[in-house]
Amino acid sequence: MRASDENSVNITETPAPEAEHGLAAHLAAAGPPRPDGLGVADPDVYDVVNPGGRRPVLLLADHAGRAIPDGLGKLGLPESELARHIAYDPGVDAITRHMALALDAPAIIHRYSRLLIDPNRPLNDPTSICQISDGTIVPGNRALSMADRQARARTFFEPYHRAVAAAIDWMKGRTGPPAVVSVHSFSPVVRGRRRPWEIGVLWGDDARLPVPFMEKMRAEGLCVGDNEPYSGRNLHGYTMETHVLPFGYANILLELRQDEVADAASQDLWATRLEAALRPILEDLNKNG
Template sequence: MACGSRGQRRNDGPTRDRDAVSRRSAPCQRAGSGGDQRQGAGTTSVVSNPGRSGECSGDGGSARRGCVGPAHHRSACPRVPVVVVAQKQAGSPLLAPDEPAPFELLEVDGPRPLVLACDHASNRVPRSLHGLGLNGDSLTAHIAWDIGAGAVTRLLSERLQASAVLANYSRLVIDLNRDLNDPSAFPAISDGVLIAANLDLSVTAKAERTRALFEAYHDALRGVIKAQTTTERTPVLICLHSFTPYVHGVWRPWQVGILWHDDPRLAVPLMTALREAGDLIVGDNEPYSGRHSADFTVDHHAETLGLAYAGIEIRQDLIDTESGQQRMADRLAAVLEVVLQDERLFRPFAG
């Protein structure tokens, strides 16, 4: 759901993952080889994008598809996303040692400073929470995650050569796009479904979910943005979400919605470009508004820094299959390649 506007800025998260998630020093290797490249004991593993073939000569000359590695090796290589797996916080009672880290990070040295975020990419629940007391149908429904949004984010990361941060746990555990003071950050009910494990949640339980998941994810996103910020250029942030076609029995006609607040630099040209073909109904702050008072991600990571941004909402029936995800990623990538040629997007917003 909605990718954020006027929430409160939060700056008190720990910085444990910032250095780890901003590294790009994976040695040149054959993509899809299945081996992890460790970057120092107990820090971060870098895994080349699975399913990609090819190799790199390593000399900056005849580099081929699938090369990942230092910049002097990658000069002739297409920039393939590199999965960076951050280490979980030691001693967390929420996540077992064999469970995934709080977020997935795709790092790319792309042609422009561009960051993608997907707050609701996963419906996973830590084993320690016993499925939040929900049945399997609820955990695969739209209340648990933004169906298809994670897949589209990964495809766009490759097509646009953009770094991306994706959540690895369900919004029902903690909503990463909500101000922590808002009750919907730990929802007790969602679209009429009772979340029993979130009823009367203790301060201690909320603090542990915040520490292990919320702060880890936002630290990672902050680190990627910082790594792409220079004195000459600032990155663009795009948040990807999806929405259910029906809410309370009412059909939502929009196929795509663009969310924004005060800065029109990316949102308005993006809406115009998506509407040009005449085959999409594109919402302007529909079906959610970028001016929502409780949303968090854009407020915290873009608006406070003056970064150009947009929230992209996609109707779930268009991206609930692999073919639909591919089509939507192709459509968005083609439009964004044109819109992102405006260099004014890579400077702080002057109002």
């Protein structure tokens, strides 16, 4: 994995041509990644990495990106604020791209900042579009009309979730129900208290991926949070709760502490570590169902 800006990494590979065409065509039929409302210089809402991946696993990165369209003027924030965790999950973009190639699995990566609208919150959630985030006032989110909020959802929320739903639908028809791995990162300090976990695993009632994964991480001497620093049983998100949990797909949500993935070398280390731990678990899952 090369050291480059997390939101401009472009990884190319040679996937199975028929598989790539099939997934790409299915996603295109679901809707374009560039809806009305984006400027010429603005990136697509999401990237699809390794669309020809053969393993029945889908990787998701809801908060990987920190792009803001030119027309919204950085929401009135300085670059120093947009580089903080309030805008995105540092480290996740590069790690998810690396894992997609190493696991031979497709990934869907959201490109835009969660400050525009959080793709992992219901639209009626008070934190869907934050006016204040971790003590920072977001001027561009104040006094939004209902029309403004609906435009944000049409542009930055709905295309991503159409793509996730379409990818799962296509994979079900090709390989059977996929396992879903969601990748996030968390702030190491909250309200002056340091969080001890190097990695957290969020899960609900399905132990197939999380329990053996946590065992592998602890065997490496890592401090692992079991439903820490958040709980997968709270059901306060949107992506897993909408596309995965109701259908019984094997799943795991990974939370990496951000000081553990602060540079290209550490991102490479963690991506390799995660892939090595997940691969045998996914292979067993594929054999045993």
